[in-house]
Amino acid sequence: MRSRFVAIVATAAMALLGSAGALAQDATPEGESLLAGIGLPEITITATDEGLQLDQSEVEAGRYLVTLVNESSMEEPVSAGFVQLPEGLTAEDLSFADELAAGTPMPAMEMGPTPEQLEAVSWLFETYIAGGPATLGPTTHQAVVDLPAGEYGIWNEDPFSPMPAPALTVTGEADAEISGPEPEAAATITEVGEGGVGYSFEITGEFAVGPQIVEVINASDQPHFVDASQYPEPITVEQVMGTFMFDPSTGATPSPDMIDPSQFTSAGWAGTQSVGTTQWVVMDFAPGQTLLTCFIPDPLAGGIPHALEGMMQVIEVAEG
Numbered sequence: 001m002r003s004r005f006v007a008i009v010a011t012a013a014m015a016l017l018g019s020a021g022a023l024a025q026d027a028t029p030e031g032e033s034l035l036a037g038i039g040l041p042e043i044t045i046t047a048t049d050e051g052l053q054l055d056q057s058e059v060e061a062g063r064y065l066v067t068l069v070n071e072s073s074m075e076e077p078v079s080a081g082f083v084q085l086p087e088g089l090t091a092e093d094l095s096f097a098d099e100l101a102a103g104t105p106m107p108a109m110e111m112g113p114t115p116e117q118l119e120a121v122s123w124l125f126e127t128y129i130a131g132g133p134a135t136l137g138p139t140t141h142q143a144v145v146d147l148p149a150g151e152y153g154i155w156n157e158d159p160f161s162p163m164p165a166p167a168l169t170v171t172g173e174a175d176a177e178i179s180g181p182e183p184e185a186a187a188t189i190t191e192v193g194e195g196g197v198g199y200s201f202e203i204t205g206e207f208a209v210g211p212q213i214v215e216v217i218n219a220s221d222q223p224h225f226v227d228a229s230q231y232p233e234p235i236t237v238e239q240v241m242g243t244f245m246f247d248p249s250t251g252a253t254p255s256p257d258m259i260d261p262s263q264f265t266s267a268g269w270a271g272t273q274s275v276g277t278t279q280w281v282v283m284d285f286a287p288g289q290t291l292l293t294c295f296i297p298d299p300l301a302g303g304i305p306h307a308l309e310g311m312m313q314v315i316e317v318a319e320g
Helices: 013-019 029-035 097-101 115-120 237-245
Strands: 005-009 042-048 051-054 058-060 062-070 081-084 140-147 150-155 167-171 187-194 198-205 210-218 224-230 265-273 278-285 288-293 312-317
Touching: 029 140, 029 210, 029 278, 058 062, 140 265, 187 224, 198 312, 210 265, 224 278, 237 312
Parallel strands: 042 062, 058 167, 187 210
Antiparallel strands: 042 051, 062 140, 081 150, 140 278, 150 167, 187 198, 210 278, 224 265, 224 288, 265 278, 288 312
């Protein structure tokens, strides 16, 4: 598993998001074709070593099929999420690129974001975040998202990312309802719960072996992402929790029940999305167990990741 927005989304928060453990899926042409041909306007984002490049700088409000093409040499997964910018903020506030260019050292976040870092990005918990695709290596990945009118930045799921965030203007009436064809999903993941109390995923429909469309709904009170990862042998939430919580710097002896995080493979990823939003992504499952997690920090619980509040669930994917 990889530690990716950990540094933050919602908080630098949303950084934790990334860092905490998101692995992007290697999309296949077969999987991506599931979202094609439904009659939606399209946005293409290309990731290069210089950053994210948009194929257009202005679009009308609506529902979009977003394709992320990764042409970068980055060894880490690349994301392309849509964040609406409150008045007074720009796309530059969604990355650390300008600071690095000016010679400012990257903030240290080995143990996650500091309270000061979380406070600096607290606005991410209040603004509109549509979600979006992610990919690893020279592949493409797609997602369907709703974009109300406003000014947006396209971020790499981490406000401290060195990758610059391009700007996008979405025109139209601010409160206009977004509509359009909906992809036919095999299953729905609904993010539920309450800050400071606990969170979980509710599943309707059934996951099957192979690529399929998954609808993701945020019906809670904070932003979330969904990292779907698979392990080559049966595991429990308790094992995963124990592995994440183990601190080798204490000199303690690892438990024989601990798992090897490097053995996780990705089944899919649904980018960070804000309260009340819906997105559609493609996930690709092998038979066996799938671990669903969200590591966005909860500011109402001292920055504890949502995974430690209940958003760490193991589901079974049956053959056939």
